[in-house]
Amino acid sequence: xxxxxxxxxxxxxxxxxxxxxxxxxxxxxxxxxxxxxxxxxxxxxxxxxxxxxxxxxxxxxxxxxxxxxxxxxxxxxxxxxxxxxxxxxxxxxxxxxxxxxxxxxxxxxxxxxxxxxxxxxxxxxxxxxxxxxxxxxxxxxxxxxxxxxxxxxxxxxxxxxxxxxxxxxxxxxxxxxxxxxxxxxxxxxxxxxxxxxxxxxxxxxxxxxxxxxxxxxxxxxxxxxxxxxxxxxxxxxxxxxxxxxxxxxxxxxxxxxxx
Ligand code: IPE
Ligand code: IPE
Ligand code: MG
Numbered sequence: 001x002x003x004x005x006x007x008x009x010x011x012x013x014x015x016x017x018x019x020x021x022x023x024x025x026x027x028x029x030x031x032x033x034x035x036x037x038x039x040x041x042x043x044x045x046x047x048x049x050x051x052x053x054x055x056x057x058x059x060x061x062x063x064x065x066x067x068x069x070x071x072x073x074x075x076x077x078x079x080x081x082x083x084x085x086x087x088x089x090x091x092x093x094x095x096x097x098x099x100x101x102x103x104x105x106x107x108x109x110x111x112x113x114x115x116x117x118x119x120x121x122x123x124x125x126x127x128x129x130x131x132x133x134x135x136x137x138x139x140x141x142x143x144x145x146x147x148x149x150x151x152x153x154x155x156x157x158x159x160x161x162x163x164x165x166x167x168x169x170x171x172x173x174x175x176x177x178x179x180x181x182x183x184x185x186x187x188x189x190x191x192x193x194x195x196x197x198x199x200x201x202x203x204x205x206x207x208x209x210x211x212x213x214x215x216x217x218x219x220x221x222x223x224x225x226x227x228x229x230x231x232x233x234x235x236x237x238x239x240x241x242x243x244x245x246x247x248x249x250x251x252x253x254x255x256x257x258x259x
Contacts, residue, residue, distance in 0.1 A: 005059050009230040012060075013237050018190035020064035021232075022212070023053060024204055027196030027220030034220070040084040045222035047092050049195075051099075056226035058103045058137055060233075064186060065139045068204045072111070072146035086116055089143075090123040097130055104136030110182035111145025140183050147206030154180035181207065188212070191236045193229075195221045213239050 004014065025046060032042030050067070057065050070085060100107065107127050114121055124143070157180050161167035178184055189205060189212040197218045201209060215232040217224075 002061050003059075005226070008059075009227065009234065011234050012230050014060065016237055017060055017062060017233065018213075018236055019062065020066070020187050020189050021057060021062055021191045021193065021229075022066040022068070022189040022205055022209070024068045024192070024194040024202060025049060025053075025221045025224075026194055026198055028222060030196060031220040031222040039081055040088075042222060043081075043085055043088055047088065049221045049224035050092070051096070052225050053229060054100070054103065054105065054139065056229040058105070059226075061137070063137055065137065066110075066142065066186070066189065066205060066208075067139065068142045068145065068202075070111075070143045070145070071203055072144060072149055073203060075144075083117075086120040090120055093123050093127045097127065100127075100131060101134065104134045105131060106134040106138045107131045108138060108140045108183055109143050110140050110150070111143045112149070113143040113145075115144055138186070140186060142204065145182075145204075147201070147203045147209075150182055150205075151207055153182075177207075191215065191232065193217060193232045195219050195224055195228075211241070211243055213241065 002014070028042035028046040029039050030042075031045060032039050035041075037045075053065070053067070069089070074085075075082065109124055109128070113124055116124070154177055158167055158172060158177075162169065186208070188210065189208045192201070192204075192209055192212045192214045194200075194214070194216050195218075197216065199214075199216045201214075213236050215235045217228055217232060219228050
């Protein structure tokens with residue numbers, strides 16, 4: 001039985017929760033500026049937002065969460081900022097690993113994360129290994145991730161198979177394509193949340209977002225708290241998901257998945 005938080009917003013309908021939430025964690029830089037701090041301090045403060053979203057999703061037993069932590073485009077930022085982000089990730093893993101394990105969270109990564117600096121890769125591998133048997137919730141973190149790059153990678157892998165005569169063009173279906181994604185077993189996104197007020201997807205999960213409901217919140221990521229998660233879920237629940245059809249509540253994407 002789910003033990004709901006005592007302070008949960010009563011407008012959240014716990015029988016109609018999204019099963020996959022994706023979050024574009026944005027606004028660390030603006031938060032730092034607003035507080036007269038360095039950008040790196042803004043990222044540091046952003047780890048509080050990560051704690052909150054993990055806690056909030058876990059409490060509601062949302063099984064799948066995707067977090068955008070570093071995009072393929074973020075390499076164009078100053079080297080000092082990029083390096084500090086990787087150091088912060090390592091620090092976060094070491095500091096939070098026990099809590100993550102206590103929550104029963106399995107952490108996976110998507111993107112070309114093995115191309116990050118070796119120390120960061122080692123810490124990410126440690127996190128993978130430490131959480132690999134957990135099944136209460138799966139959190140996929142986008143690191144050196146780009147939605148277009150993910151689609152291109154699928155196309156290349158399928159082309160290689162076709163070249164070897166192991167795949168026919170007519171065998172390429174949506175479900176086959178899904179098998180080539182970074183995390184093939186993950187379902188489509190139901191709810192996309194972006195903080196900071198920006199209203200764009202910035203190359204995040206382009207394939208998986210196809211029928212996601214999008215909620216853009218003005219809060220800056222370091223200020224994100226569980227109440228913002230609840231607010232986004234309330235917006236989501238007020239929408240009518242149609243999937244192109246006229247039938248209420250029909251969800252052609254609700255096929256079984258195995259996390
Ligand atoms: C999001 O915050 C964190 C990352 C992209 C890593 P930003 O650093 O983009 O914050 P703003 O958009 O400059 O406020
Ligand atoms: C998207 O945020 C990437 C992450 C949150 C990791 P950005 O701040 O990099 O995106 P743009 O530049 O506003 O599109
Ligand atoms: Mg930003």
